[in-house]
Amino acid sequence: MxxxxxxxxxxxxxxxxVVGQDAVAQTLKNAIQRDRVAHAYLFCGTRGVGKTSMARLFARALNAPATMPDAPQPSDVELPETDVQQRMADAIMRGDDLNVIEIDAASNNSVDNARELIANAGLAPTANARFKIYIIDEVHMLSNQAFNALLKTMEEPPEHVKFILCTTDPHKVPPTIQSRCQRFDFPAIPTARITEHLKAVVNAESLDAEDDLVYTVARLxxxxxxxxxxxxxxxxxxxxxxxxTVTTLETLLGLPETDLIDNLVNAAAQGDVAATLRAGHDLLARGVSQEQVVETLIERLRQLMLVAACGPDADVVELSDEARKTTAQLAAHFDTDALVYLITLADNLQRHAKQSANPRALFDAVLARMALAEKMADVAAILAGNTTPTQKKKP
Ligand SMILES: Nc1ncnc2c1ncn2[C@@H]1O[C@H](COP(=O)(O)OP(=O)(O)O)[C@@H](O)[C@H]1O
Ligand SMILES: [Mg+2]
Structure with a gap:
């Protein structure tokens, strides 16, 4: 198969x-419950947060409520038999129901007939469906003609027609359209919720996976x-x-190995310049790009800072139990201040390296500086007494 x-x-x-979209789901359910379903909705949010899924589920709750345990069941409307509803529901979820029409505005071939489809929106739904529902994905990509057809229908919407417009770019949707829609913003899904869902999928698939791998995939x-x-x-x-395993993932994406990053941080914590430089060399010797190394280093320093500031068990620390322990051990070498400073150093490195004639030299210099940070912090404290807070501007 x-x-x-x-x-x-x-x-x-x-x-x-639909993970992490409880507020949207609740509002939609309330609307059905109170018989206050709007004519048009605008679902906004980045890709992969559940807009299309929610649109299909909403359509299914409207036309085939008996098939959804958590959909409000209308008492005063006549609906087809449950098995007929089930067939509709299956088709809706596949995206090929006659009355729930999905238009992908991003694919060119559909743009031409989108106008026609929308212009025909006034026609009654077929086969005892209650509503004719148009789900228009990436609506901001519609052609002008299609937008005009849509606007016309939305100005005098037939009772049985609903629109669910989805977009990753709401500011590209004409204000005339926006003002006729009820808008929902789908937030990015918190890493912890993604982790939970991935764990469930891993279990359902009977896969053998490291805890750390699941957390890392969720974070990425x-x-x-x-x-x-x-x-x-x-x-x-x-x-x-x-x-x-995490190693499989690191190889797949060309990410630096976690252990090597930790070696570097550890060497810097000891104030050992030579060892820090060697750790940097080892990381790059694996063929991972310098940019990727620094990016991973920044994320690692961030985890250490969170653990140093909030403790290893805090919710903001999105790591497996195993990783929390090793992170706490490493974080014990630093106070929060020092980690803030190291993050700033690494971030400056990332920005300046892009314009540098010799990014590797900058990389090594910053690594050395990280290892010296402790000592430099002392010097900075001494100097602080003698420096003025505002720098003199050049004439
Ligand atoms: N909030 C979510 N909860 C659970 N799964 C989700 C969620 N968002 C996306 N997915 C998964 O990603 C796939 C694509 O989601 P989709 O609803 O098309 O996202 P969008 O339309 O926002 O790009 C779904 O089939 C589902 O497996
Ligand atoms: Mg989608």
């Missing part, structure tokens, strides 16, 4: 499955569930029949 990607296989089947998802699931797909492919 062909492999279907995880993001597809684990599409939310109920309002409660950057608030997008789809990105996290796609990355997990890639790790599964790369691992073959083996356990899913």
């Amino acid at each position: 062909a492999y279907t990607v995880l993001a597809r296989r684990y599409r939310s089947q109920a309002f409660g499955d 998802g950057n608030g997008s569930m789809r990105d996290a699931l796609s990355l997990l797909d890639r790790v599964i492919a790369a691992a073959g029949d083996d356990k899913l």
Whole structure:
């Protein structure tokens, strides 16, 4: 059997499955409950946070409520038999129901007929469906003609027509359209919630995965569930029949090895300039780009700072139990101030390296400075007494 990607296989089947979008789900459910469903909705948010999923579920709750345990059940409307509703629901979730029409405004071939589809919106729904629902993905990409057709329909919307417009770029949607929609902003999904979901997927797939791997994939998802699931797909492919490990992920993405980054931080903590420089050399010797090394280093320093400031068990620390322990041990060498300073150094390095004729020299210099930070901090404290807070401007 062909492999279907995880993001597809684990599409939310109920309002409660859409991770991190509880507020949106609740408001939509209330609207159905109180019979106050608007004619048009605008779902905004970055990719992979559940806009399309929520749009399909909302459509399903409107046309086939009996198939959804957490959809409000209308008492005063006549709906088809449950098995008919189930067939509708299946088609809606696949995206090919006759009455729930999905238009992907981003794919060129649909832009031409989008106008026609929208212009026909006035036609009644077929096959005992209650509503005709248009889900327009990436709506900001519609052609002008299609926008005009949409606007016309939205000005005098037929009772049985609903629009759910989805976009990653709300500011590109004409204000005339926006003002006719009820807008929902889908927030990025917190890493902890992505982690939970990934763990459930890993269990359901009976996969053997390191805890740390799941946390790291979730973090690299950057608030997008789809990105996290796609990355997990890639790790599964790369691992073959083996356990899913952080090392597999690091090799796959060309990320520096966590252990080597920790060696560097440890050497800097000891004030050992030579060892710090050697650790930097080892990292680059693996063929990982300097930019990637510094980026990972900054994220590592951030974790250390959070642990130093908030303690290893704090919620803001998004690490596996195992990683919390090793992070706490390493963080014990620093106070929060020092870590703030190191992050600033690394961040400056990242910015300046881009324009530098010799980025490697800058890299080494900053590493040496990190190892000397402790001593320099003392010097800075002494100097602080003699310096004035405002620098003299050049004439
Ligand atoms: N909030 C979420 N909760 C659970 N899964 C999600 C969520 N957001 C996205 N996904 C996963 O990513 C896939 C694509 O999501 P989609 O709803 O199309 O996102 P968007 O439309 O915001 O780009 C879904 O099939 C699902 O597997
Ligand atoms: Mg989508």
